[in-house]
Amino acid sequence: MTSPTPTPGPADDAPVSSIAESGSAAESSSAAAVSVPATTPPAGPLAPDALAALQSALAAEQAAVWAYGLVAAYARDQAAMIAEARSGHLLRRDATTARIIQGGATAPEPAAAYQVSVGVTDSASALQLAQDIETDAAAAWRVVIGSTDDAELRGFALTGLSDAAVRLAMWKQVSGASPTTIPFPGMV
Amino acid sequence: MANAPGTPISRRALLLGAGGFGGAALLTLTGCSYFSSDEPPAPTVVLTPAALDPINGLIATTRLHLLRLDAAIAADQADAARLTPLRDDRQAQLTALEAEFARSNPGSTAAASASAAPTTGPVTLPDTPEEIISAVRGDAATAQVQFTDATSSATRYRAAIYGSIAASLASHRAVLA
Numbered sequence: 001m002t003s004p005t006p007t008p009g010p011a012d013d014a015p016v017s018s019i020a021e022s023g024s025a026a027e028s029s030s031a032a033a034v035s036v037p038a039t040t041p042p043a044g045p046l047a048p049d050a051l052a053a054l055q056s057a058l059a060a061e062q063a064a065v066w067a068y069g070l071v072a073a074y075a076r077d078q079a080a081m082i083a084e085a086r087s088g089h090l091l092r093r094d095a096t097t098a099r100i101i102q103g104g105a106t107a108p109e110p111a112a113a114y115q116v117s118v119g120v121t122d123s124a125s126a127l128q129l130a131q132d133i134e135t136d137a138a139a140a141w142r143v144v145i146g147s148t149d150d151a152e153l154r155g156f157a158l159t160g161l162s163d164a165a166v167r168l169a170m171w172k173q174v175s176g177a178s179p180t181t182i183p184f185p186g187m188v
Numbered sequence: 189m190a191n192a193p194g195t196p197i198s199r200r201a202l203l204l205g206a207g208g209f210g211g212a213a214l215l216t217l218t219g220c221s222y223f224s225s226d227e228p229p230a231p232t233v234v235l236t237p238a239a240l241d242p243i244n245g246l247i248a249t250t251r252l253h254l255l256r257l258d259a260a261i262a263a264d265q266a267d268a269a270r271l272t273p274l275r276d277d278r279q280a281q282l283t284a285l286e287a288e289f290a291r292s293n294p295g296s297t298a299a300a301s302a303s304a305a306p307t308t309g310p311v312t313l314p315d316t317p318e319e320i321i322s323a324v325r326g327d328a329a330t331a332q333v334q335f336t337d338a339t340s341s342a343t344r345y346r347a348a349i350y351g352s353i354a355a356s357l358a359s360h361r362a363v364l365a
Contacts, residue, residue, distance in 0.1 A: 138355065142348055142351060142352055142355075143348075145339065145344075145347050145348050146344045146345065146347060146348035147344065149344065151340035151341065154339055154340055154347055155336075155339075155340065157351070158336060158339055158351045158354060158355070161351055161352070161354075162355040162358040162359075164355070165355035165356060165358055165359045166355075166358050166359050166362045168359070169359035169362055169363050170362065173363060178273065179276070179277075180273065180359075181273060181274060181356060181359045181360055181363060182277065182356065182359075183276075183277040183280035183281050183284075183353070183356050184280070184284070184349075184352040184353070184356065185355040185356055186348075186351075186352050186355065
């Protein structure tokens with residue numbers, strides 16, 4: 001839903017005020033299934049198919065970080081949710097970059113700007129873009145799960161997929177969409 | 189008595205050693221030992237590869253939770269609109285799991301499907317709406333753990349399915365919070 005464009009855009013590394021904390025066993029908040037990604041990937045080269053999937057997932061996370069800046073400009077009533085979602089993608093972007101580098105490959109740089117799936121002109125279209133961001137991220141992480149036999153990497157990818165699925169449901173809820181959940185997040 | 193290094197082994201010692209080794213080998217080949225006499229009884233239930241398929245446990249859990257969601261929707265009309273989409277998700281997941289079982293085990297019936305199609309007893313749920321929602325959320329958490337565990341050791345194709353279902357269950361917990 002978001003594709004890179006050569007036009008210049010805002011910096012992606014602006015500090016954020018809130019960080020998504022691990023929910024552990026807590027079930028009382030929407031962040032219950034959102035956790036901080038592991039920052040110390042195991043040593044060793046990545047298999048080619050796993051590497052390709054991870055690089056696609058990194059591209060999705062980089063696009064998400066950029067696109068949430070656009071969402072924030074139009075959905076100001078949802079500033080807290082946007083900040084939490086964006087910081088979650090920032091953490092995951094950095095953890096994914098670290099894994100790729102640790103795996104002996106080169107992590108692609110983010111694009112300066114991205115072409116988004118909807119013309120964002122108001123809060124409703126911004127919330128639609130937020131749903132598209134999470135749909136893209138879920139799809140990318142699902143591909144990673146299906147591209148490796150490494151249980152640890154699958155777990156890392158599953159956390160990314162689950163986080164995206166939870167955020168997607170939350171954005172649907174805020175938008176008044178129904179149903180708010182889907183049976184197979186990441187399947188497009 | 190052990191021979192010193194370089195000392196030729198006597199003929200008697202050689203024959204005794206060969207006899208001992210031969211006896212032990214004979215006992216091993218016939219399945220006997222000094223401490224047992226009879227063969228173990230043959231098992232009365234023989235597992236087939238289809239019954240050993242670990243997807244059966246996931247199908248059984250999903251089917252059970254589907255029944256509990258049906259009961260929750262019937263018992264808690266105020267939350268029916270919130271629970272019905274979740275029930276639809278679980279039904280779609282059950283259908284996909286059964287299709288995957290059928291694909292992997294052509295000609296076989298999932299163990300969970302065969303045994304759990306008609307239920308013989310009512311599903312018990314708590315009395316209050318809050319407790320019912322809590323029970324449904326607990327079911328989602330239980331299933332999420334089960335599918336997450338299954339993701340780690342499954343084939344790539346199945347891992348993608350299980351991971352997607354685990355993520356869906358995480359979103360169920362979130363919307364019920």
